[in-house]
Amino acid sequence: MELTDVNELARLAAEWSNTLGESSNRRALLLKLSAGLSLAAASPALADDVKPADSSLELSSQREGMTGIWRSRYTYPSSGRGKDFVGEHFIVIRQQGNKLVGQSLPHSTGSSLRIELVVDDSVATGSWRETTSPHGYYKGATYHGTLQLFVDPSAQRMNGMWLGFGREFVINSGQWSLSLESSSIGKNAQREYRNRK
Numbered sequence: 001m002e003l004t005d006v007n008e009l010a011r012l013a014a015e016w017s018n019t020l021g022e023s024s025n026r027r028a029l030l031l032k033l034s035a036g037l038s039l040a041a042a043s044p045a046l047a048d049d050v051k052p053a054d055s056s057l058e059l060s061s062q063r064e065g066m067t068g069i070w071r072s073r074y075t076y077p078s079s080g081r082g083k084d085f086v087g088e089h090f091i092v093i094r095q096q097g098n099k100l101v102g103q104s105l106p107h108s109t110g111s112s113l114r115i116e117l118v119v120d121d122s123v124a125t126g127s128w129r130e131t132t133s134p135h136g137y138y139k140g141a142t143y144h145g146t147l148q149l150f151v152d153p154s155a156q157r158m159n160g161m162w163l164g165f166g167r168e169f170v171i172n173s174g175q176w177s178l179s180l181e182s183s184s185i186g187k188n189a190q191r192e193y194r195n196r197k
Helices: 008-017 026-041 053-057 185-193
Strands: 068-078 085-098 099-104 112-120 123-131 144-149 159-164 169-183
Touching: 068 099, 068 185, 085 112, 085 169, 112 144, 123 159, 144 169, 169 185
Parallel strands: none
Antiparallel strands: 068 085, 068 169, 085 099, 099 112, 112 123, 123 144, 144 159, 159 169
């Protein structure tokens, strides 16, 4: 596989999909497969330079203290409406070593968002999963994908891109930013950011 050209892989995949017959939506299946492979490729566990488990708890001093309430803002395309939109959430991020796990606070629209990232020097890589508003355009649908962000030296901002598939398994992408709003994740701090847009 390592020595196989990308075009050759595409030809082999197309030949394989032709063996599935007419009853299957081959294009949708290939797009779903490519999205799954993209998610797998973004997994930190597949990195060539994976560190031993005990060293994963070490972070440079500038990357410590990322626990807090963060404002998450991303852009996404809507093919049905023909334009781009912005999604915003306030997320409680908890840090354990080089891992960041974020869960959105209750949102005024009822949508929820979860992110899981691994920080390696100045890059955070991981996944996202959003359940949309049950009353909105997407009627409570769940979407997920990959995310890679550059961590600002202050460790108070992260900017980058997301990738994921939408309706009809079309691969979408957009910008994503996170900014630290509060270093406290106590009940009073969380109450302040609940149900905000």
